Amino acid sequence: MVPSHNGNNKQTGTDTVKRGLAQMLKGGVIMDVVTPEQARIAEEAGAVAVMALERVPADIRSQGGVARMSDPELILQIIDAVSIPVMAKARIGHFVEAQILEALGVDYVDESEVLTPADEEHHIDKHQFGIPFVCGARNLGEALRRIGEGAAMIRTKGEAGTGDVLEAVRHARAVLGEIRRLSTMPSEELMTYAKSIGAPYHLVKEVAETGQLPVVNFAAGGIATPADAALMMQLGVDGVFVGSGIFKSGNPAVRARAIVEATTHFNNPEILAEVSRGLGEAMVGINISTMSSEDRIAHRGW
Amino acid sequence: MRIGVLALQGDFLEHRRKLEGVDAEAVEVRLPEDLEALDALIIPGGESTTIGKLAVKYGLVEPIKAFAAQKPVWGTCAGMIFLAKDIGREQPLLGLMDIKVNRNAFGRQRDSFETDLEISRLDGGPLHAVFIRAPLVTEVDGNAGVEILARLDDGGIVAVQQKHLLATAFHPELTDDTRLHKYFVAMIQTS
Numbered sequence: 001m002v003p004s005h006n007g008n009n010k011q012t013g014t015d016t017v018k019r020g021l022a023q024m025l026k027g028g029v030i031m032d033v034v035t036p037e038q039a040r041i042a043e044e045a046g047a048v049a050v051m052a053l054e055r056v057p058a059d060i061r062s063q064g065g066v067a068r069m070s071d072p073e074l075i076l077q078i079i080d081a082v083s084i085p086v087m088a089k090a091r092i093g094h095f096v097e098a099q100i101l102e103a104l105g106v107d108y109v110d111e112s113e114v115l116t117p118a119d120e121e122h123h124i125d126k127h128q129f130g131i132p133f134v135c136g137a138r139n140l141g142e143a144l145r146r147i148g149e150g151a152a153m154i155r156t157k158g159e160a161g162t163g164d165v166l167e168a169v170r171h172a173r174a175v176l177g178e179i180r181r182l183s184t185m186p187s188e189e190l191m192t193y194a195k196s197i198g199a200p201y202h203l204v205k206e207v208a209e210t211g212q213l214p215v216v217n218f219a220a221g222g223i224a225t226p227a228d229a230a231l232m233m234q235l236g237v238d239g240v241f242v243g244s245g246i247f248k249s250g251n252p253a254v255r256a257r258a259i260v261e262a263t264t265h266f267n268n269p270e271i272l273a274e275v276s277r278g279l280g281e282a283m284v285g286i287n288i289s290t291m292s293s294e295d296r297i298a299h300r301g302w
Numbered sequence: 303m304r305i306g307v308l309a310l311q312g313d314f315l316e317h318r319r320k321l322e323g324v325d326a327e328a329v330e331v332r333l334p335e336d337l338e339a340l341d342a343l344i345i346p347g348g349e350s351t352t353i354g355k356l357a358v359k360y361g362l363v364e365p366i367k368a369f370a371a372q373k374p375v376w377g378t379c380a381g382m383i384f385l386a387k388d389i390g391r392e393q394p395l396l397g398l399m400d401i402k403v404n405r406n407a408f409g410r411q412r413d414s415f416e417t418d419l420e421i422s423r424l425d426g427g428p429l430h431a432v433f434i435r436a437p438l439v440t441e442v443d444g445n446a447g448v449e450i451l452a453r454l455d456d457g458g459i460v461a462v463q464q465k466h467l468l469a470t471a472f473h474p475e476l477t478d479d480t481r482l483h484k485y486f487v488a489m490i491q492t493s
């Protein structure tokens with residue numbers, strides 16, 4: 001259970017420590033990797049962390065079947081391969097997968113809609129863990145429910161494995177727009193607003209007062225180019241996850257480096273133009289507007 | 303007073319807010335020309351490998367070294383690593399401070415912690431310090447003028463100063479205590 005003391009006046013697993021790691025990742029790119037070699041390429045390109053998984057979302061989509069937590073053997077190999085933080089995914093509601101990831105020494109758990117959900121009503125009680133969690137959200141209510149459950153970092157869901165940034169933009173605009181609205185709302189309206197978006201009142205009140213989420217907020221789901229990353233940064237997120245977009249492209253090392261540079265220099269069009277040149281083929285992608293609703297995964301999570 | 307915050311990656315906004323809270327002007331530094339007309343520089347927490355690679359790519363290493371020859375620089379966590387001469391592995395470094403640093407010295411994120419720390423130059427009792435996958439100073443060169451400002455209970459060195467260069471393994475930018483930012487401002491005024 002957390003937080004805990006270790007007898008040396010040190011407290012581990014506190015909210016400050018959990019949220020703090022996400023603060024150190026800001027302005028950076030977190031990359032999906034499926035082998036230790038890919039993890040090393042990501043670190044070499046300047047990734048701030050890697051997400052260890054067996055299949056990138058594009059392959060989960062095309063191959064189908066139940067998508068679960070990765071083999072611990074693979075996760076340990078990736079942990080050994082790099083010096084940067086290693087994240088790994090657990091299924092929504094699958095708290096035992098999360099316990100296993102904690103025991104392996106994973107630095108962050110992504111309770112992810114990209115995997116097949118294990119519970120149709122409940123997410124993991126993330127307060128029970130000493131390591132931090134990141135969760136996806138499509139709007140402010142969903143973000144604050146996850147934070148209420150103990151998430152120490154939020155990301156847009158986007159539509160993973162498509163290479164189409166449309167949904168990530170929609171979710172970032174929704175969350176950030178609702179925060180802007182809240183920050184000008186009279187205090188007597190906050191309870192009704194909390195009820196209408198299904199969010200804990202104390203978090204709604206906190207966001208109204210501070211004008212920002214209490215945790216770091218990244219973009220994820222469909223980011224495939226340096227311009228996509230810079231777009232999300234200009235919209236106001238703190239950093240980006242890139243899933244299939246790097247290792248499903250023609251030249252992963254070059255593209256990875258370009259996306260890292262674009263995330264730092266997101267407000268500098270000259271540099272964005274320079275880093276976007278000659279990257280080889282982007283991932284082919286799927287146009288979200290032509291997808292059937294059963295094929296979409298962003299609606300997973302409650 | 304204008305203080306730059308290296309904004310390649312990491313928690314530079316947290317430093318900005320702390321600086322504004324002690325009435326200093328904060329300037330984000332991403333390119334060499336951003337160093338012009340600054341009185342000092344802070345290198346924030348973040349991933350030291352990422353910050354180092356971007357600093358090399360955008361030609362910041364030599365300009366920061368030249369800047370630090372005269373003006374105060376403070377590194378927190380990743381910033382401490384970047385300032386060190388030796389970290390026992392290959393990655394881009396400024397090599398400005400005569401210290402040896404061990405990255406991720408406490409282990410993985412589950413070993414990250416908060417604790418109260420006595421800092422020799424600060425009045426007003428212990429400072430609450432946050433250590434995130436933090437580094438530790440394993441050797442200091444006293445002959446080169448490196449002074450130890452703080453140790454953990456077990457003796458581990460977590461804050462050092464070498465003339466006008468300051469390095470902390472923890473993150474004063476993550477707490478409400480402004481004493482270390484004020485201390486840095488005082489260093490700038492006397493340098």
